[in-house]
Amino acid sequence: MEAFHFLSFTLLLFSCSFSAALRYPASHRNEIGPDSNTHSVNGQAERLIRSLNLFPKHEANLVLNDRFAAKNAPGITEKQFSLNVTGGGNGPSIQQFGHYAGHYSLPTTKAAKMFYFFFESRVNKSNAPVVIWLTGGPGCASELALFYENGPFQIRDDMSLQWNDHGWDQAANILYVDQPTGTGFSYTTDDSDIRRNETDVSNDLYSFLQEFFKGHSGYVKNDFYITGESYAGHYIPALASRIHKGNSDNEGIHVNLKGFAIGNGLTDPEIQYKAYPDYALAAKLISKSDHDSITSNLVPPCQSAISACDFGGEDACTEAFSTCQEIFNSIMETAGSINYYDVRKQCEGSLCYDFSRMEQFLSDDRVKSALGVKDVDFVSCSSAVHNAMMGDWMVDYETGIPNLLENGIKVLIYAGEYDLICNWMGNLNWVNAMKWSGQAKFQGASIVPFVAGNAKSGELKSYGPLAFLKVYNAGHMVPMDQPKAALQMIQGWMQGKI
Structure with missing residues (x-):
């Protein structure tokens, strides 16, 4: 395979993003405690939540209260809302x-309800594409992206809203979905509805899209794109394959799927975990001797465990996660308090980001009333959903992408250069290794500058329907770190200019 070297980079790191209720009876509340073992599976979930300065009331949005069962009417219950946007930006009138x-x-569950936001485009909404955004975790609410990355507005320090001049609603009609069940404002009254695999996750999303387009039939003809970041590197290919199958089998409404974009995603764990020590060495997080030790002693057991996961089911895959995570833990023990979402930064204690304004805003009774979720608590990131998906973590979701490429579905893989946890190196490696009819020509394609405005903002490699973009001066959350470049990226890609 021809080696592919990007131009100069400074520090690069890994992170697979994380997002997460209703009124539980007191006996069922499960507060996240401070003394968790951070190297356990459950401890990792809690550590990730704390690193974002989030303090969800519950482990999952599981409502053990019979009075909610009566509210589980079939179909969609939707309302148009208006929030007071008072600060900054160049947004139009909310009207x-x-x-x-x-x-x-959700029809294939006992009592699950999936929550979503839908924002019509500020520009030519009748013809603009429809985009769905999925936040990762697994188990984090998509409001993280809505308020801190690419939504129509952002939360200011005084808890007022201001227009986001680089919101993706400038280019598309956009859906933000809280999923899997138990995340954000999505809830259930039966814990058997908590999902454990991408088959159920993608079926839920496909079912939702069918019902959404029934209610918004004017958008059925519009181009449709799937986007997201981090653990959505699993969600997105699974959903794209499910939509493609539904279209091929003439199930329900034809969803006009044109492509999908994954930002700093976890898609092919075998290749991406193997890249950790290479990225950490290049980013000067570890020494050459550390790199060689990790590569010799920790990578081979990880590769063997992933092979066992391929055939051994959920337990084997959970064991593979624990084995492979030692690679990342070893790097972090050497790197210290580095922010693994953005290696240019340090974490202060357990705090790497402060997204607490989102929890405060969405816990306000006036906001909840406007959204039609007055009786529902907000679970920013669900540790229970995160833990339930551990058997899914090490599964390779690259395998379904070649068929989509061969059928003309466009694929954009992009990554901020300073993210460790889902770093650009590992993402590029799996994209290069993917077997499809255009593989050799993609590998041999020239690297060209990606320019946003008048600034060189990244490096692009593409052939046919496949594109890979390394974004400069960005960590795990590209739309947050480089909002102008991210908007131009998604807009140009949907228009066929990337």
Whole structure:
């Protein structure tokens, strides 16, 4: 395989993003405690939540209260809402387009309701693409992206909203979905509805999209794109394959799928975990001797465990996660308090980011009333959902992408250069290794500058429907770190200019 070297980079790191209720009876509340073992599976979930300065009331949005069962009517319950946007930005009048929030009763569950936001585009909404955004974790709410990355507005320090001049609603009609069940404002009254694999996750999302397009039939003809970051590197290929199958089998409404974009994603763990020591060495997080030791002693057991996961089911895959995570833990023990979402930064104690304004805003009774979720608590990141998906973590979701490419579905893989946890090196490696009819030509394609405005903002490699973009001066959350470049990226890609 031809080696592919990007131009100069400084520090690069890994992170697979993380997002997460209703009124539980007191006996069922499970506060996240401070003394968790951070090297256990459950401890990792809690550590990730704390690193974002989030303090969800519950482990999952599981409502053990019979009075909610009566609310599980079939279909979608949706309302148009208006929040007071007072600060900054160049947004139009809120009356000029629709902002919607709703719950969808998932038909293949006992009592699950999926929550979503839908924002009509600020520009040419009738013809603009429809984009769905999925936040990773697994188990984190998509409101993280809505308020801190690419949504129509952002939360200011005084808890007021201001327009985001680089919101992706400038280029598309955009859906933000809280999923899997138990995350954000998505809830259930039965814990058997908590998902454990991508088959159930993608079926839930496909079912939701069918119902959404019934209610918003004017958008059925519009191009449709799937986007997201981090653990959505699992969600997105699975959903794209499910939509493609539904279209091929003439199931329900034809979803006009044109492509999908994964930002700093976890897609092919075998290749991406192997890249950790290489990235950490290049980023000067570890020494050459550390790199060689990790590569010799920790990578081979990880590769063997992933092979066992391929055939051994959920338990084997959970064991593979624990084995492979030793690679990352070893790097972090050497790197110290580095922010693994953005290696240019240090974490202060357990705090790497402060997203607490989102929890405060979405816990305000006036906001909840406007959204139609007055009786529902908000679970920013669900440790229970995170833990339930551990058997899914090490599964390779690259395998379904070649078929989509061969059928003309566009694929954009992008990564901020300073992210460790889902670093650009590991992502590029799996994209290069993917076997499809255009593999050799993609590998041999020239690297060209990606320019946003008048600034060189990244390095692009592409052939046919496949593109890979390394974004400069960005960590794990590219739309947050480089909002102008991210908007131009998604807009140009959907328009066929990337």
